[in-house]
Amino acid sequence: xxxxxxxxxxxxxxxxxxxxxxxxxxxxxxxxxxxxxxxxxxxxxxxxxxxxxxxxxxxxxxxxxxxxxxxxxxxxxxxxxxxxxxxxxxxxxxxxxxxxxxxxxxxxxx
Amino acid sequence: xxxxxxxxxxxxxxxxxxxxxxxxxxxxxxxxxxxxxxxxxxxxxxxxxxxxxxxxxxxxxxxxxxxxxxxxxxxxxxxxxxxxxxxxxxxxxxxxxxxxxxxxxxxxxxxxxxxxxx
Numbered sequence: 001x002x003x004x005x006x007x008x009x010x011x012x013x014x015x016x017x018x019x020x021x022x023x024x025x026x027x028x029x030x031x032x033x034x035x036x037x038x039x040x041x042x043x044x045x046x047x048x049x050x051x052x053x054x055x056x057x058x059x060x061x062x063x064x065x066x067x068x069x070x071x072x073x074x075x076x077x078x079x080x081x082x083x084x085x086x087x088x089x090x091x092x093x094x095x096x097x098x099x100x101x102x103x104x105x106x107x108x109x110x
Numbered sequence: 111x112x113x114x115x116x117x118x119x120x121x122x123x124x125x126x127x128x129x130x131x132x133x134x135x136x137x138x139x140x141x142x143x144x145x146x147x148x149x150x151x152x153x154x155x156x157x158x159x160x161x162x163x164x165x166x167x168x169x170x171x172x173x174x175x176x177x178x179x180x181x182x183x184x185x186x187x188x189x190x191x192x193x194x195x196x197x198x199x200x201x202x203x204x205x206x207x208x209x210x211x212x213x214x215x216x217x218x219x220x221x222x223x224x225x226x227x228x
Contacts, residue, residue, distance in 0.1 A: 033211060033214070034213070035211075035215075037155075039155075045155060045215075047210065047214055047215060047216050050213075050214030056216060086154075090155070090157075090214075091213045092212045092213050096172075098157055098171050098172075099145070099147075099160070100213075101155040101157065103154050
């Protein structure tokens with residue numbers, strides 16, 4: 001069971017907007033930066049967002065990150081079929097002294 | 111071009127040992143924290159270990175503490191993970207990653223599969 005809680009799956013139609021939540025605690029999200037990754041089947045994860053809201057160079061501005069208290073959210077607008085992937089949040093946990101990941105969310109673009 | 115290439119994975123019996131290596135190119139690992147992250151088949155990402163730029167500090171996930179040792183050879187631009195007392199639950203693809211800011215890893219290798227089975 002992951003320290004960070006994500007919904008197992010989300011779906012939306014092409015062109016629509018979707019949000020993926022990541023819930024944690026003061027030991028992790030509440031006091032540390034959050035990163036977001038996506039992973040296409042059979043490939044390594046790729047960093048999309050770091051420091052809660054910053055897009056890595058090359059990340060389309062359709063992707064955005066936000067945080068409030070002990071929860072973080074990844075938003076994706078103008079959904080494309082190529083966005084279908086697994087999405088993971090990650091942060092440092094000050095109590096565990098470990099990097100912790102969410103369980104992952106499978107995005108389906110209907 | 112930044113590249114991380116893992117090697118050393120394979121099939122090992124429970125209780126056995128394996129040493130993973132990660133060859134970096136396109137940048138000097140001397141300037142970066144480096145991590146190992148693993149992913150069991152069909153499962154999510156799990157952090158394993160990290161090491162600071164000069165190799166003087168490292169820490170581990172509780173699940174591997176005392177069994178795995180991370181190390182680095184900055185002169186050879188290489189990261190290692192020595193794994194011992196392997197268990198079936200250690201079966202996973204192991205990724206070498208470059209640290210951008212602790213939980214933000216901006217470059218990942220392609221991964222190397224470790225299978226622990228009799």
